[in-house]
Amino acid sequence: MRDTYGLGAAAADTAFSADCPSRPILDQIADKWSMMVLAVLERPARFNEIKRRLGGVTQRVLTQSLRRLERNGMIERRVLPTSPVGVEYSLTPLGESLREPFGHLYSWTVRHSEEILRHQQAFDERPG
């Protein structure tokens, strides 16, 4: 693959091949919940606040997402010395920097949602 996503010839030959190191990273990064959690964490938030803001995410799945984001160095988990216990999640600089490309993707999605829906309907209605 030459010039994958305009990165120049250097990254070219290995990009997206099965053993490219960026591929497993992409698996970790490019999922729906990661994007949404980082969106919410524009400012620090606590577990149930995140859960409420997202809506439709189960406790289990949200916990898993947060753990993975933490493991990947995107967010920080801080136990608050309150009673009962509180836990605050916040972005690390790394996570903050990811919000930019995510923002591009998200705004693209918003801009083209209706067009995509039209394509889907046309596809589903066509014979065959």
Next chain:
Amino acid sequence: MRDTYGLGAAAADTAFSADCPSRPILDQIADKWSMMVLAVLERPARFNEIKRRLGGVTQRVLTQSLRRLERNGMIERRVLPTSPVGVEYSLTPLGESLREPFGHLYSWTVRHSEEILRHQQAFDERPG
């Protein structure tokens, strides 16, 4: 949620809530294989060429990815009048426009892969 990913107040209140129309779209868009296929389709390519360039993708999964991309209006499927049959896939303008945000995300991933790996190791080695 205010000012989700810097889109301004208009998109704010509905962004990422359970019934936000952009959410199912995001499901369709933000997956690994979509990103990789669109990368390969920088120029038109045939089925087995895509498969070879990606590496590690099964026929079945690639077919499904291509179908979904086609259904979403990202790519076009053209049967070539050759013998035996050939099928060429190419980007639509919509798909082409998606390559830009994907490119941002991909280059971010490449730039930060090593840092992420370090975070993962630190996380895995820490007690508890």
Next chain:
DNA sequence: CGGTATCCTGGGCGATACTG
């Protein structure tokens, strides 16, 4: 409040075989 623990089920995915 912010989680684990446990059970359960759909479907994602690989492997393999077959076809126009």
Next chain:
DNA sequence: CAGTATCGCCCAGGATACCG
């Protein structure tokens, strides 16, 4: 060449219950 068809595993994720 570019797919469908079929089987079977596995596990992401929902539901529910319990806990420090």
